[in-house]
Structures are given as structure tokens and as C-alpha cells.
Amino acid sequence: MENRIKTAYEKALERLKKLNLDQVDTASLEYVPLGRSLAARFLQEKDFDLLGAIRGYIGTAARYVREGVEETLLQNLQLPRDEATMETNRRAMEGLLLLKENKSLLRQIFKELEYLFSYYAQAREHAYRNLKENFAARLASAQEALERQLGVRVRVEVEQHPLFQEEWLRLEGELASQYENILAEQKRKIRSLR
Numbered sequence: 001m002e003n004r005i006k007t008a009y010e011k012a013l014e015r016l017k018k019l020n021l022d023q024v025d026t027a028s029l030e031y032v033p034l035g036r037s038l039a040a041r042f043l044q045e046k047d048f049d050l051l052g053a054i055r056g057y058i059g060t061a062a063r064y065v066r067e068g069v070e071e072t073l074l075q076n077l078q079l080p081r082d083e084a085t086m087e088t089n090r091r092a093m094e095g096l097l098l099l100k101e102n103k104s105l106l107r108q109i110f111k112e113l114e115y116l117f118s119y120y121a122q123a124r125e126h127a128y129r130n131l132k133e134n135f136a137a138r139l140a141s142a143q144e145a146l147e148r149q150l151g152v153r154v155r156v157e158v159e160q161h162p163l164f165q166e167e168w169l170r171l172e173g174e175l176a177s178q179y180e181n182i183l184a185e186q187k188r189k190i191r192s193l194r
Contacts, residue, residue, distance in 0.1 A: 035068020101194045
């Protein structure tokens with residue numbers, strides 16, 4: 001008999017298996033999360049052997065592990081907000097390239113994604129710069145009035161102003177929503193590949 005303490009998840013799986021429900025695929029409940037954790041580990045550890053870890057499973061278990069890995073990698077493909085996001089995107093693409101058989105078509109989709117990410121980053125930077133310039137011009141008159149009133153030089157940080165931040169969040173959300181649809185379509189194409 002095993003003396004280790006079981007997690008709530010393990011206990012729930014045991015209870016579910018005892019119920020013997022045909023409609024519930026207990027293997028997916030067990031192995032998809034394992035695949036997700038393997039993908040997370042792959043994204044974090046540069047030397048992690050993802051294929052070697054997947055090869056440790058066979059049959060239905062392997063199919064569900066691959067499913068969990070693929071979904072996690074696809075979820076980590078995101079519109080770039082910074083260099084860290086770009087690095088995660090590159091790593092997720094590496095992992096997907098390991099999983100899929102149709103590598104030439106996948107590479108073509110990745111080229112399209114890289115173009116999308118590059119174009120989005122440029123559009124985002126351009127929108128930020130324009131907003132900052134416009135907001136600075138609007139604040140200039142308020143800054144002058146405040147300087148006259150106080151009799152001292154006042155420095156207003158445009159990017160720290162709450163209205164600027166609020167407007168940037170709104171503008172960034174609008175911009176992202178335009179690109180998210182294209183990204184979702186590319187992810188759908190990747191899912192459909194063998």
C-alpha cells in the first residue's frame with residue numbers, strides 16, 4: 001500500500017474512475033493537463049526535450065499529452081507587447097514545429113505570423129508615439145497655465161498622466177482586437193495540420 005499523500009486532483013480522478021462513466025473520458029482529464037505542464041516546461045527550459053517527454057506515453061495517453069502540449073503552445077502565441085512575448089512566441093513555434101508532421105506548411109504559417117507580429121509591433125509603436133505627441137500638445141497649455149499660477153517651472157510627465165494611460169489602454173485594445181482575429185485564424189490553421 002502506498003503511504004504518500006494524494007492531491008485533491010488525484011483523489012477526484014480515482015473517484016471518477018470508480019464511477020465508470022462511459023461519457024467521461026478520464027484519460028483526457030489525466031493526460032491533457034500533463035501535456036500542458038510539459039509544454040510549460042518546454043517554454044521555460046531551453047534544454048528540455050519535449051519530444052523525448054512525449055515519447056514516454058503511448059496510445060491514447062500520447063494523443064492526449066500531445067493535445068495538451070499543442071493547446072498550451074498555441075495559447076502562448078500572442079501579439080507582441082515586448083521582447084519577452086516575442087521570445088515566447090519563437091519558443092512556442094519551435095515546439096509546434098517539433099509536434100507537426102507537415103513542417104513546410106507550418107513554416108509558411110509561421111512566416112505569416114512573423115509578418116503579422118512585426119506589423120502589429122510597428123502599428124502599436126506608431127499609435128503610441130502619435131498618442132504621446134497629441135497628448136503632450138494638449139497638456140502643454142495646461143502646463144503653461146499651471147506655471148503662471150505657481151510662478152515656478154512645472155514638468156508634466158505625459159506617459160505618467162492617468163488620462164494618457166487610460167487612453168493608451170483603450171487605443172491598444174482596439175488595435176489588438178483588429179489583429180487578434182487574424183492571429184486566431186492562423187492558430188486554427190495550425191490546429192488543422194497533422
